[in-house]
Amino acid sequence: MTELTIALKEYLYNQGMEKDADFLRQGVELLSQLLMEAEVEQQIGAKKHERTEERSNYRNGTRKRSWETRVGEIELSIPKLRKGSYYPSLLEPRRPAEKALLAVVQEAYLKGVSTRKVDDLLKALGLTGIDKSKVSRICKELDQAVEEFRERELQESYPYVWLDALYLKVRQNHRVVSLALVIAVGVDEQGERHLLGFDLGGSEEEAFWLAFLRSLLKRGLKRVQLVVSDAHEGLKNALQQVFTGASWQRCRVHFMRNLLARIPHKDKKAVADAVRLIFDQPSRQSAVDQLRLLAEKMDPIYPKAAALLLEAEADILAYKTFPNEHWRRIHSTNLVERLNREVKRRTKVVGVFPDQPAVIRLVGTLLMEIDDDWRATQRKYFSLESMQLLTDPDIPHDLEPSPFLVDLTSTIAAEV
Numbered sequence: 001m002t003e004l005t006i007a008l009k010e011y012l013y014n015q016g017m018e019k020d021a022d023f024l025r026q027g028v029e030l031l032s033q034l035l036m037e038a039e040v041e042q043q044i045g046a047k048k049h050e051r052t053e054e055r056s057n058y059r060n061g062t063r064k065r066s067w068e069t070r071v072g073e074i075e076l077s078i079p080k081l082r083k084g085s086y087y088p089s090l091l092e093p094r095r096p097a098e099k100a101l102l103a104v105v106q107e108a109y110l111k112g113v114s115t116r117k118v119d120d121l122l123k124a125l126g127l128t129g130i131d132k133s134k135v136s137r138i139c140k141e142l143d144q145a146v147e148e149f150r151e152r153e154l155q156e157s158y159p160y161v162w163l164d165a166l167y168l169k170v171r172q173n174h175r176v177v178s179l180a181l182v183i184a185v186g187v188d189e190q191g192e193r194h195l196l197g198f199d200l201g202g203s204e205e206e207a208f209w210l211a212f213l214r215s216l217l218k219r220g221l222k223r224v225q226l227v228v229s230d231a232h233e234g235l236k237n238a239l240q241q242v243f244t245g246a247s248w249q250r251c252r253v254h255f256m257r258n259l260l261a262r263i264p265h266k267d268k269k270a271v272a273d274a275v276r277l278i279f280d281q282p283s284r285q286s287a288v289d290q291l292r293l294l295a296e297k298m299d300p301i302y303p304k305a306a307a308l309l310l311e312a313e314a315d316i317l318a319y320k321t322f323p324n325e326h327w328r329r330i331h332s333t334n335l336v337e338r339l340n341r342e343v344k345r346r347t348k349v350v351g352v353f354p355d356q357p358a359v360i361r362l363v364g365t366l367l368m369e370i371d372d373d374w375r376a377t378q379r380k381y382f383s384l385e386s387m388q389l390l391t392d393p394d395i396p397h398d399l400e401p402s403p404f405l406v407d408l409t410s411t412i413a414a415e416v
Helices: 002-015 023-044 096-110 116-124 132-151 206-218 233-242 252-260 265-279 284-298 303-311 324-330 334-350 356-377 384-391 403-415
Strands: 059-069 072-081 160-172 175-187 193-201 226-229 247-250
Touching: 023 059, 023 072, 132 356, 160 334, 160 356, 175 206, 175 334, 175 356, 193 206, 193 356, 206 233, 226 233, 247 252, 252 265, 252 303, 265 284, 284 303, 334 356
Parallel strands: 160 226, 226 247
Antiparallel strands: 059 072, 160 175, 175 193
16 A cells, blocks of 8 residues: 555656656546555455465456546546456446436436536436447447336236326427326235336326237236236226226225315215225225225215215225235225335436437336345245235134234325
């Protein structure tokens, strides 16, 4: 380390800030090179050409790597090892989603849609200029990985499937439009979550949902028992055509909003509390009885709300015919809503996407990372024992829940 300090002092003395306009960039380059040499010495246990008992490896030349920093692009000569590999600590490898974000921002910049916000973001990422060939290379690599992810075969059966959509702004034909991004998540027979697929379309019309759902079937999606989603008319019609034989659970959270929209503000809380008593019931039959009783009392005062409640009976209580251990997670689209929030957090940085491929690229790499994280943690969304209740017809699963589960369901309902 003493030699590194002496070399740096000598360089600074010889260059002088006033004599060289590239002083800062060259200083960072030298310091980075010295730092890498020090790290390699520590890793292999010896300096260059040094013979020691601690030596565990040998140098094997170098490889060039461009490093974009706030002071400009620096050409590094990264040492190579005969056995194993060395990666400099100063180069933090970017995750795929970060590469996608960077590519989207750069692509927007190249297409002339740069704003002050984009400029500031580029500087924060350590970029002082845009290399078109580099952007093209990054996009090509990411597009290939995302396409493989979207087209991969679905190997498992998925008893539970969640569907939801959000809207993103995209430039199309010289104007900014809102496009629907749809996402499908499933839980397999082992109780593990998987990202099944996603797509981008003009709107949530029936034809778009129909094509998306059929693409999931084509890739191997099978044995779906329950689909959880909002009550969008196009999606409902598509589900009836594709997932015949599967139950449909209307998201409880979205239904509550739709119902309370028909209630005067002063009475919303009282009605919401009464509706939650339906969901707190320990069995489907008792929930049906409670729902019909409430609708009867509401009809003289709020006939439209009462009619909606009766009409949605089968859809909002479908989850109660499944194992009670699953109830609090299959009665709404909360699982996909959390994904949507993460997507919005990343896409908010971009604002308006330059084109549709940029959306697929960024969202695809983000969802790939999330799916990989789910697999890596190996945390089951539902226990294997409870999932067996779905696959073994000899085991009854419409049992009364324990008092603890009733309390837990009540607590969740109170938070809606």
